[in-house]
Structure formats: C-alpha cells, structure tokens
Amino acid sequence: HCMCKFDAPSSGAARVPATRGGSTVVWCTTPHVDTGAGLTHVIRLSLNGQQFSAQLAQPALFFFFGRLRVSSVSPSSGPMGGLTLVIVAGAQLGNGSHYRCLFGHFRSVNASFDVASRTLACFAPVATAHGSASVPLELTHNGQQYTADGARYAFYDEPHLSHVLPVGGPTAGGSIVRMYGAYLGIGSDYRCRF
Secondary structure (H helix, E strand, C coil): CCCEEEEEEEEEEEEEEEEEECCCCCCCCCCCCCCCCEEEEEEEEEEECCCCCCCCCCCCCCECCCCCEEEEECCCCCCCCCCCEEEEEECCCCCCCEEEEECCCCEEEEEEEEECCCCEEEEEECCCCCCCCCEEEEEECCCCCCCCCEEEEEEEECCCCEEEECCCCCCCCCCCEEEEEEECCCCCCCCCCC
16 A cells, blocks of 8 residues: 655645555656646655655655746757757746657657756757658656647758859858759758858
8 A cells, every 4th residue: 555645835735556666666656736836745655555754854855847838949940960959948947857858759858958048958869761851849847748739840951052153252242142952941040151
C-alpha cells in the first residue's frame, strides 16, 4: 500500500498510489490540482497507506506550474545539418527543471530558459532525411509532458548558388543582386552576406 502525498499549506493534500522499484526507488504519478499554477507541494511517502514520512529539514518539494504554451519560433527553419539556435516564446515558460525541445516525434534536445527575455533556446538537431521537411516543435518543463500547440519548424537542404547577377557594382552600394541556384525556397529569414 505505498502512497505519495502531495501537501500544500493552502490547498490541503492529494494522495496517489506509489510503485516500488526496488529497495531504494519509489515512483508515483502526480495528481491533478485545481489550485492553479505556482504552488509548491511537499511530497511525503507512506509504505502502508497510513503513516507518512516526517517532514525533513530539507523537504522533498514538487512545483506545479501552469500550462506551457508556444506562441512563436524564431527562426522557423534551418538546414538539415542542424545547429540552428532556435528561440521559442510563449506562456508559462519559467519554473521548469528539465527543459527540452522536441523536433518531430523522436528528436528531443536540451533547452535553456533565459530569465531576462522569458524565452527558451535550443539548437535544432541534425535531420534524418534529405529534402525539405516541416515538423512539429514542442516544449517540456520536466522532460515528460510536451506541449501540443502546433508550432512548426522546417528543415531544408543547404542552398546552392549557381550564379549571381550583376557580378559587380559601385562601392557606395545600393545595387540589387539576384541569386540563382537550388534549394532557395523554404527559408524563413533571408539574408545576404558579402
């Protein structure tokens, strides 16, 4: 009769079944809480469903945060080779403990939270296929539950330039240069570098 109890000073306690994973590990699934985001609960354990562990000087704490939301992704595309720094904005991004970005269904990468800008940053992984591909980009606070907001990130083959016109212009600048080649059509933030 192993149980976990999630105690919060202002909202009471919630009890859920726990499972033993050996002599040193017990796990339980967090309960649904109606008290909203931002509440920290003390976790206590019972091995018989009646007496729960005493509160320690350094209690085991669990923080319930609000629903994570993705509102924008910048840039929204990058090369198949990965390593594009992607900045994700949204709601309820703070207070996480294990931030990750999920590109498609199986490419999860570490992410970090920037307190000043209130955004998450992660590097796009290497894509597993060639050609352009648009995949969902989702986030998690804790490495387990991901968003399902429908944000997209597009992978594309590296652009190849065949020629430019004109090939010269005045030092004062102002000439419009047209570039021709392959894989030029799926970008999200076009720039030229001279």
